[in-house]
Amino acid sequence: MDLQSNQQSTCNNQLKLKVCGLTGLDQVQELISMNTDFLGFIFYEKSLRYVLNHLSLEDISKVEHQGKVGVFVNESIEKIFEISQKANLNFIQLHGDEDENFIIELKKKLNPEIGMIKVIRIGAGKSEQIQKTINQQPTIINYLLFDTDSTAFGGTGKQFDWNLLNEIEIPLPYFLSGGISLKNIHQLSTINQKPFSLDINSKFETEPGIKNLNQIKTLRKII
Structure with a gap:
């Protein structure tokens, strides 16, 4: 599943699944066998799910999957480039305060086949501010990702107000994150432009970095 086929698939309303914060190869292989579309590896040292505390870049590079996503928070261009090469990543997810100039310079350095995901963190702000942030993103971004704002840059388990998504124009296919669970998944029907x-x-964890595969299987059946 390359970048082009990923983008084309937005036309057929087939909701995809990304499991983020992975730390174990056994669970990675289980998720691959479940046809999980995207595998998220967090390269942010302050995260409870910092992948390099558990796996090496070589381990990740050997994972045979076309949806390997590296998650970075305010990291240097050089470090992102190095990790993307050594881990053989397919997507870069920028979860920090990276601005347009940073993204453009990063894109120049990366393998051109690597897709770019920019996170829009949503807190108590109004839809006008969210729209402004979206409009400021460079055209080289392939996907947006909406997540609940926090000082920890994600992983809060808290849901933002999904109704805000109905008040803005979303020009790109997007990932929906932030406290998604089996209890609130039915609320997707309230969103006009589906993720x-x-x-x-x-x-979907039993502890940070350890996924509850049975719950993920249930979610798979629902979506």
Whole structure:
């Protein structure tokens, strides 16, 4: 599943699934066998799910999957480039305060086949501010990702007000994140422009970095 086929799939209303915060190869292989579309590896040292505390870049590079996503928070261009090469990543997810100039310079350095995901963190702000942030994103971004704002840059298990998504124009396919669970998944019906993919993490864990595969299987059946 390359970048082009990923983007084309937005036309057929097939909701995809990204499981983020992975730390174990056994669970990675289980998720691959479940046809999980995107595998998220967090390269943010302050995260409870910092992948390099558990796996090496070589381990990740050997994972045979076309949806390997590296999650970075205010990291240097050089470090992102190095990790993307050594881990053989397919997507870069920028979860920090990276501005347009940073993204453009990063894109120049990366393998051109690597897709770019920019996170829009949503807190108590109004839809006008969210729209402004979206409009400021460079055209080289392939996907947006909406997540609940927090000082920890995600992983809160808290849901933002999805109704805000009905008050803005979303020009790109997007990932929906932030406290998605089996209890609130039915609320997707309230969103006018449906997400390209769900992005699940803490609500489908037994402990940080250890996923509840049975719950993920249940979610798969629902979507």
